[in-house]
Amino acid sequence: MILQTGQRTDIPAFYPLWLANRIEEGYVMVRNPYQPLSVTKYLINPDVIDGIAFCSKNPRPFFPYLSVLEPYREYWHMTITLYGRDIEPNVPPYEQVLENFIFLSERIGPKAMTWRYDPIIINETYTFDVHVKRFTEMAERLKGHTDTVIVSFIDLYDKVRRNFPQAIRPPVELQRSLITELVQIAKFNHMTLKTCGEGSVFADVGADSTGCLTKEVYEQAFGVTLSLPTRQPSREECNCYLHGDIGAYDSCAHFCQYCYANTNQANVRQAMKLHNPTSPFLIGHALPQDVVKEANQQSWIVEPKPQQDSFQF
Template sequence: MILSVSRRTDIPACHWQWFLNRLDAGFLCVRNPFNPRQISRIDLDPRLVDCMVFWTKNPMNLAASADRLKEYVWYAQVTITGYGSDLEPGVPDKKKVVIPAFQELASRFSAQHVIWRYDPILINDKYSAAYHFHAFGQIARSLKGFTNRVMISFLDLYRKNEKAMRELGIEPVCRAEVVELASGLKEIAAANGMEIFSCAEKLDLTPGGVSAGACVDKRLIEELCGCQLEGNKDKNQRSQCGCLESVDAGIYDTCSMGCRYCYAGQRKKADDSCDVHSPLLQGQIGAGETVSLRKQASLKKEQMTIF
């Protein structure tokens, strides 16, 4: 099993103590986002969790206590963009906090363990194509030698971010402009020792030299595990997504970053905050709610233990 931590919220930045407590307990619980009364109990036995994949905009907590993950195979995807507080009000200073934490994490482990994400790419009067070339170049130079991969994607509109995008004057970008921008970013990435991949992109960016990638990357996990995996494409993701199947530990509407382009929603009120001692990221298991032990299996070809 691959554990995603998390596509739905920023657990390393916002809920790290809860996650460490769950590692100590050996399990966590997740509500079905489409049927909240359905709760799954996920065993965190390292023999069952082949890899943990982290998503975050601030890896400071992860860098400070990554030794707690020594029993697990893992890697982190860290989003660093050139946007300011108008789009990312809750993200700490990138030059003073985020980039140094990224560098520390890579230095303690390897460049393979930390992937840079530059996404989503959006265009308006302030954040023009020229701006992206400049910002991407600055960040790439600061991360040179600390990662060997960067993932990019262009903004998709969802119901939760559509209003904010209109208010920000986000401009539609034609295919030729997207490919030209991707090509320029590819050259900058290559100059800084990085491969560049797209994430679930509807447009074919290969004319710009950017191949389709995967966030939950079977090949990378096999390299980190040192063995082959058996597994299927994640059917719960978009059709363009190339990710290996995984189980997500998060819940929507629990992130405090406040990014205006976000599709996963924002934390709504103070009493929605996480209880670090609960098996659930948010709230408690209520009377009459059923907790089912999720069927889990290692995807390693050398070990197919099923619980």
């Protein structure tokens, strides 16, 4: 199976020691976010974990613990945007995150690295032209360190509307104009531009809408052939194969205004007070009423893929 770490929070950024402890101890306990007393126990060992998927804005705090990942295949989605503290209060400057991305790429290879430039917000500060300029700079810096960039426009979920009331989704024609520009910039820097959760509306201007975390993507990143159990997508326009996330909502302290995973900052601060790096739970501990089930885990690898040469153009 594939262990997910980043759909609900940024574990490498805020809980690096906890993650290292869980990998070394060989298991993790995960509360169902909708039924809190329902707990799933996942084993963490190479016999059943075919790879670990990360989604992070700041992996650097986990760098001292990277040795615990040596027995595992890795796949990193790293979000690098142009925003300042007005929108991403606790995310490091993008120049530093670019360096982190390159460090990881040189360690595990560009096939296992994907750059996320999302969500795209267009306003008086972050104009169309500013996006084009910064995207170009970032793409040039990451050239040769990944072959994929994923973009999407801000989604106005209820939590986003509440925490970021001034946010608006750009008109469709403005979206199309920007995607057209970004596709060409990505292509010039030997990257495929994919859209996330946007359907096929931008396919005619060159965007790839096949999905972010698909079977084919995992196979390319891990260098294996996989046979995945059937799962329904999380939403109609999403083709991602998501499974076994060990994070928790309301626990990410980046405090990005567009975040769908946090209810509010007060809940996050309260949750972080309950975090203990030695606990098998990301937030809190076992409760007497908990109903614990062991996950049905097995390897999904059919066969290793032949070794390929390093990234070439």
